[in-house]
Amino acid sequence: MLKVKFIPQNKEIEVSEGESLLEVARKAEVFIDAPCNGNGTCGKCKVKVVKGKVDTQKSRHLKDEEWNEGYILACCSKVKEDVVIEVPSNAGSAMHGMKIEALSGEREERIFERAKKQILDNGMEFKTYIKKDYIELDLPTLDDNISDFERIKRHLRNNLGYNQVFCRLPMLRKMPPILREKDFKVTITHIPRGQGKTTIVNMESGDTTDRLYGIALDIGTTSVAACLVDLQGGKLIAKASSGNAQIKYGADVINRIMYSTKKDGLKVLNDAIIKETINPLLRKMYEDSGIDKDEIVSFIAAGNTTMSHLFLGVYPDYLRMEPYIPAFVKPPFIKASELGLEVNQETFIYLVPSVASYVGGDITAGVLSSGIWSSDENILFIDLGTNGEIVFGNKEFLMTCACSAGPAFEGGEISCGMRAANGAIEKVKINKDTYEPEISFIGNDKPLGVCGSGIIDLICELMFSGITDRRGKLIKNLNTSRVRFDENGIGEYIIVFKEEYELEKDITITEVDIDNFIRAKAAIYSGLTTLLTGLGMDCTMIDKIYIAGGIGNSLDIKNSIKIGMLPDVDESKISYVGNSSLMGCYLILMSEDGRHKLEELSNHMTYVELSADPGYMDEFISASFLPHTDIEKFPTVKQLLEK
């Protein structure tokens, strides 16, 4: 056995010769960002060999200087003797994102109020289907010695009109002692199912009818967000979000799926989302609110199709391979105990149905909360999270497609990228004369990277200030120290010099990053135009555009048009609607009618497979330019460029 020691974590682990250094780090619970999951393509798993040697080779992601200093890519290195490995502090940048943050309460409340309006304006009831009832049972005697459960059933039949009462074994097990805590005075939580049927899911001694709580959860590939909601009224009690701990096994869904095919891979990914991501978020909210996990009796979750599979521990590999078949789109009945979620174990977990392999429940939920389904106007809904999904339609029809945009909008596969969390540069301006940037970042500490909205600003400003051309290539010989080129001729723009904030290294955006992002934005633009063209329509027929997803609150709509990500329509038509998936989950949590509407929507959305459209590839290539090879499609941008 060989010894591998990681510093500064100071973790040592014994391994066999030939093991991958990235896998060894995972075993040792030393987190090294590896969005491409060990393909050697992203270059993020850079670490330094301090002592000993590893079996490795130089990568295009390593500069000569770095290579000479002992830097290697962990994913491309195998252990061959005892080594000491130094993990740079930025190598775990995905883990920065794992920090749990409370959502900004007021903003969310406002958004939720707007979503609630969708329900009320359409004549639907804003009321949860779960009930609490305080009951005082007759005390048992020798003459009235029916069983505990029969006693409850008799009471519910005689007093509340339920003639068929069910419960499951764990509830039965809790029953005898709880009944006797306060002389057979208890509060039951139950789910009426019509026709006099109901199922008891919780029992508490005494009167606790004022406490009834649920969870809404959005499971993003990059970020996970949750709300704890008072089911009686719909008030937000607590909110929290963090990165998805699966990130260390791959930044996008394809890499996650590939990881799931490894030995125990599916379990590792399932644990990462349930135990390492969701449960900590739940605990944080319980701590903030003083609510006990047993009080959570309703749970709505949404995620893309891959996230849905991994959340349930269902093997997703057939999603990846033609003909791209999911195991399910509508999940079965699931109890919290089956998933190990830290809520009341009897709670029914409602996972929002997907539409297709690459249009998941997050989109179904987003469509519900956005209200497209009740609109007379033509609405274009774009979810800019990892990948990017598009829905177009109105109250008559809904078309949807998925774009292979990758994780760039959430900072994935961008060397300086990070999700919209503390330390993320979310806005950038560049002085046209000095080429100096003006940044604003989330939090008060220091900038750590750039999130999606910041990258859009950057790319837009770089082009409009003449630092890059319309292909995104940096112009040489500009009078600024902000632009530099490495020995291979690849340029980068320095957003933050390390000295400015005492960082370990500069925050830069490279031509490779710009190229990655241009491909991501091109995927969105070509996706939406292909969808519209298929309907015999064009961008002029769009009445409104809703942008949702993890790209960040600070998304600059103008800049998004200027780089050709969004079509050149009047800016007033476009709005950022935030985490519409989480909003949709909230609506389902609070409205049984909303859930029925959602299920109807998931059945009636028409999925368009872009890769099957012969025009899509051409559209994509034309869009891989700033803003587009056909500048006539962006008349206002053309004007600006001509100024």
Next chain:
Amino acid sequence: MLKVKFIPQNKEIEVSEGESLLEVARKAEVFIDAPCNGNGTCGKCKVKVVKGKVDTQKSRHLKDEEWNEGYILACCSKVKEDVVIEVPSNAGSAMHGMKIEALSGEREERIFERAKKQILDNGMEFKTYIKKDYIELDLPTLDDNISDFERIKRHLRNNLGYNQVFCRLPMLRKMPPILREKDFKVTITHIPRGQGKTTIVNMESGDTTDRLYGIALDIGTTSVAACLVDLQGGKLIAKASSGNAQIKYGADVINRIMYSTKKDGLKVLNDAIIKETINPLLRKMYEDSGIDKDEIVSFIAAGNTTMSHLFLGVYPDYLRMEPYIPAFVKPPFIKASELGLEVNQETFIYLVPSVASYVGGDITAGVLSSGIWSSDENILFIDLGTNGEIVFGNKEFLMTCACSAGPAFEGGEISCGMRAANGAIEKVKINKDTYEPEISFIGNDKPLGVCGSGIIDLICELMFSGITDRRGKLIKNLNTSRVRFDENGIGEYIIVFKEEYELEKDITITEVDIDNFIRAKAAIYSGLTTLLTGLGMDCTMIDKIYIAGGIGNSLDIKNSIKIGMLPDVDESKISYVGNSSLMGCYLILMSEDGRHKLEELSNHMTYVELSADPGYMDEFISASFLPHTDIEKFPTVKQLLEK
């Protein structure tokens, strides 16, 4: 820490000062029979201190000679220094009973055929509700890319008319790989629920429609018996029985309930029945039959109310205390995975409903299989297991009561007692002149103890040969070495001298044992007469008596009347029906109609609480005599005695 070593097991364990030696033995997994669960009343936990000393006191169960040799009662001894304890080979006699035995096939088949007749003669269908269907799905393509589960649903809707198809998460998890094993040709096991609804519980690749199996299980306080049945036709495939591993925590239900109130006691008892008793029986049957556990898709179990609680892991303590309230009589919907049973994890576990705290599902099942419910004649049904329950009625009415007979019929709380397993003396005759016994025992090895039927013979023969009087007291100064008295004047009759079979000690029945058994038989007789009296009836109005339960196949009806356990009716009216609970489970397994009938029966049986009847105690005291204080009630026995 002190060291306790048990020989001949050679197990050593470290314990704290003051721990009970019986508990220490349990921790060390050295099984010492303790039917009274440490109350010092049964005297069965006799062990010998070989080295060191324990903190103990002499008990009436220890003869001077034994006391001087170092014998103590483990339950009444505390550890105070390092000791070596010798466990006599007969101390684990309950464990002899844990040996798994195949049931005698032919006999069971005959009994099951008779039970089946109850179903068919009453116009009910003999057909399981579980179905298997072999289906060949359309292969997925890019144009037909619905999910796996949707594909199955579509096929079942279009080809078999099921418009609502359900499954649970574990089934969904299995689906994708199984579908692809043989090109989307699979066999599904499902449970149709009417109105086009069905639930898939299993899926196998290829055509396996000829294999569909279920389990019928009787959970007795002392013995547990199981059958593996071919659900297509009802053929018995395998059978097995053993002792209930809970025995080491108490012989009767009251002692078990008391044990459940200890720390972790409920879990220990639940593990004892599921992991240590039922799962080994299942494994034995799988081994014998070559059937895989995943092929078991139906499971019917019955037990008394306490056993039902412990089987489900539901706290039973309120059963023990006035007003004797069970947590449930009708169990909820339960899946195998919730109990840890080694069958297909999706299998629905049907536990037969109880009638009351002391009339359990075993009686409901027994009533179904005995056919009382369809009889014009008045039938008295007596279950002689641990305790003893009685049902009286016909197709118009069914009355039931429970007798506190204790475990004597299955050998419990009788010093030489054991259940009707290998080594059990099941028949005894005593020569009136020589007082010498003639015994027959189960198996070919050697006698180990006496089972219920043997004890009835013994008590009857002892009285009729003049060895005891009608109170069961041994006569002094008889000319035989078979009778002896200890220093306290307590007599015993030696059934087998140890030298006869190279045993470690003689097999004897003591006056204490006889007294215990007389109280047990008096409980039955007084129970049945109290029940009849309450109806304004008497024993002459009984048309038939069915004896069921663990008392053993060799029950001598004549002797049972002669000792006053059964009423003095014409012998031809009485028959032994074997394990009627297991038979009932078999019927429910094989007949949906049978299950409906059973549920109707459990609702309509009228429970009579004997302890609430003012005449019961007098009846009991009068019956605590051989055969009865009022000999006029036993005219044929009177004649024999007068001969």
